[in-house]
Amino acid sequence: MNTAPASSAAAGEPRWLTDEEQRVWRAYVDATTLLEDHLDRQLQRDAGMPHVYYGLLVKLAEAPRRRLRMTELAKDAKITRSRLSHAVARLEKNGWVRREDCPSDKRGQFAVLTDEGMEVLRRHAPGHVNAVRQAVFDRLTPEQQKSLGEIMGIVAEGLQPSEAGADLPWLR
Amino acid sequence: MNTAPASSAAAGEPRWLTDEEQRVWRAYVDATTLLEDHLDRQLQRDAGMPHVYYGLLVKLAEAPRRRLRMTELAKDAKITRSRLSHAVARLEKNGWVRREDCPSDKRGQFAVLTDEGMEVLRRHAPGHVNAVRQAVFDRLTPEQQKSLGEIMGIVAEGLQPSEAGADLPWLR
DNA sequence: CCCCTTTTGTTTAACGTTCAAGAAGAACGC
DNA sequence: GCGTTCTTCTTGAACGTTAAACAAAAGGGG
Numbered sequence: 109m110n111t112a113p114a115s116s117a118a119a120g121e122p123r124w125l126t127d128e129e130q131r132v133w134r135a136y137v138d139a140t141t142l143l144e145d146h147l148d149r150q151l152q153r154d155a156g157m158p159h160v161y162y163g164l165l166v167k168l169a170e171a172p173r174r175r176l177r178m179t180e181l182a183k184d185a186k187i188t189r190s191r192l193s194h195a196v197a198r199l200e201k202n203g204w205v206r207r208e209d210c211p212s213d214k215r216g217q218f219a220v221l222t223d224e225g226m227e228v229l230r231r232h233a234p235g236h237v238n239a240v241r242q243a244v245f246d247r248l249t250p251e252q253q254k255s256l257g258e259i260m261g262i263v264a265e266g267l268q269p270s271e272a273g274a275d276l277p278w279l280r
Numbered sequence: 281m282n283t284a285p286a287s288s289a290a291a292g293e294p295r296w297l298t299d300e301e302q303r304v305w306r307a308y309v310d311a312t313t314l315l316e317d318h319l320d321r322q323l324q325r326d327a328g329m330p331h332v333y334y335g336l337l338v339k340l341a342e343a344p345r346r347r348l349r350m351t352e353l354a355k356d357a358k359i360t361r362s363r364l365s366h367a368v369a370r371l372e373k374n375g376w377v378r379r380e381d382c383p384s385d386k387r388g389q390f391a392v393l394t395d396e397g398m399e400v401l402r403r404h405a406p407g408h409v410n411a412v413r414q415a416v417f418d419r420l421t422p423e424q425q426k427s428l429g430e431i432m433g434i435v436a437e438g439l440q441p442s443e444a445g446a447d448l449p450w451l452r
Numbered sequence: 453c454c455c456c457t458t459t460t461g462t463t464t465a466a467c468g469t470t471c472a473a474g475a476a477g478a479a480c481g482c
Numbered sequence: 483g484c485g486t487t488c489t490t491c492t493t494g495a496a497c498g499t500t501a502a503a504c505a506a507a508a509g510g511g512g
């Protein structure tokens with residue numbers, strides 16, 4: 109019936125998760141669902157925007173002249189250009205971001221954080237940091253925090269469409 | 281100016297994340313964003329539904345008579361009843377889930393996994409497991425897997441609106 | 453210079469999610 | 483039994499996201 113060692117046929121019987129793996133995976137799904145939901149709710153209530161949008165403002169605040177090309181911002185935030193386009197349109201309506209043409213590339217657009225956007229960030233950063241602390245860092249030992257960082261780094265690296273050596277594809 | 285030790289005023293200066301904490305947090309956000317996106321895409325392409333919907337089918341498949349009360353399913357999946365209502369409506373249109381009245385409580389509804397729904401699950405589970413393995417388990421050592429499970433368990437527990445002792449609120 | 457391909461960013465429509473409000477039955481207290 | 487309150491689930495509208503298609507400019511050979 110099963111010609112291969114119980115759990116490893118080429119593409120016949122898939123390698124199901126063990127009970128322990130399942131427990132881990134479910135904990136992961138539960139935690140990420142609950143946390144994203146929690147942060148979305150906190151920011152929506154206090155700052156009037158979802159977590160992702162807040163993240164965009166943060167990236168802009170850290171960028172050289174508070175501006176980033178659309179494509180770069182999308183890459184940084186790990187979202188599609190389409191999604192970013194919609195998001196920036198909304199943030200622009202709020203007066204928190206402004207678009208600017210790129211002089212060197214007529215297709216290009218900069219998303220620029222306005223003073224008003226900076227102010228929103230300043231006002232709501234404490235609440236957000238607090239939420240993150242309360243939900244994550246305050247509950248983990250230093251070792252667990254370190255582990256979490258390493259693990260998430262590995263997972264992210266594995267899914268990154270590009271990253272180090274992205275322009276040297278033959279090296280991969 | 282600052283009467284308290286540089287980084288701990290009651291509600292004055294918030295406790296910002298240290299550089300190391302920031303690295304951890306960003307790795308977390310990046311990894312979860314990329315992974316959820318990846319799984320959504322895989323399931324949408326192969327099975328025609330987002331990850332959350334797939335999760336609902338799984339919960340139903342594991343339930344006693346392949347059925348769960350709406351409220352219970354929502355709790356299990358960590359989503360709101362409203363969201364579930366819309367989701368089940370969609371899954372019902374696909375013929376994967378059917379609603380059934382609860383005999384003992386006329387307000388109640390069961391969501392029931394149909395044979396067709398079961399079949400969809402059977403057909404697409406291997407691809408999904410594979411995606412999860414490839415993105416997560418294949419990249420982590422056993423120790424890291426164990427850590428991940430513990431950490432996510434702690435975070436989830438902290439955000440659970442209810443759980444153990446939920447009906448004994450005075451004990452909390 | 454011209455053609456072809458790629459990159460950049462936007463748009464539209466379909467879809468999913470949230471929020472607030474509401475209908476209907478259960479549960480509780482008296 | 484009766485009124486009040488709570489629970490269960492749904493609805494509609496506003497909002498966010500996705501996917502596919504597109505326009506415009508840049509890049510890369512010949």
